[in-house]
Amino acid sequence: MEQRDGLVDEAFASRIEGACRTVVGDTLRSITYFTPEAFEQLYLRSDLEADADLSGFVDHESLGFRARTAYRGSELGDYEHTVRSFENGYITRVVGDEEGVFVTTDGLTMRRSEEVANALLELLD
Template sequence: MELETQLLPESRAESFVRTCRTVVGDDLRSVTYFTHDRCEQMYLRSDLEADADLTGFVEHETDGFQARTAYRGSELGDYRYTVRAFDHGYLTRVTADDRGVFVTTDGLTLRRSEELASALGELLRE
């Protein structure tokens, strides 16, 4: 897994960050775009250390590419997104085809997670 600095054009990266800031507000911790073999952290809140094992996170989050087919035909409907809860925050992952984005936040309500996933899904499909 390779960490990139310009995986997306700057204007696209800014769109992802702006959208996340609009939905999540000051609880936004980070925004990371990824493919099967590359990733780019587009935003990291200034009070956080840039020492997270981003590559390790992305390796686990690429499982989202298989989730769409793994849950196909489920009585629950189509797979849409994943939310992971941690001691100090939440991670929301959305994938589309061969790319995805995950967002970390301090707090997250069910309503905001739905709004965030919907907005990110639209951006990924553009």
């Protein structure tokens, strides 16, 4: 998977950032848009360094495309989003048919996670 600037046009990137900021505010750390072939980091908070292995994160989070299919028809209902908890923050991932977004934040409640996921899914549809 390759990192590509310009994968997302500026207007769409602004809508994604606006939706995330509206829900999670200043706890927003980063936003990454991805497809099965490429990714682009749309936002990185100014106090963070751009030295994360973003490619490794994207490779793992792109497995969400398979999760949509794998969980289809389960007793739990359709797959909606994934939240991962880390020592210093959280990742919320959503995927559509051919595109996805993951957002990293400092703090996150389940309610906020669902809100940011729903906002992103509306933009991806």
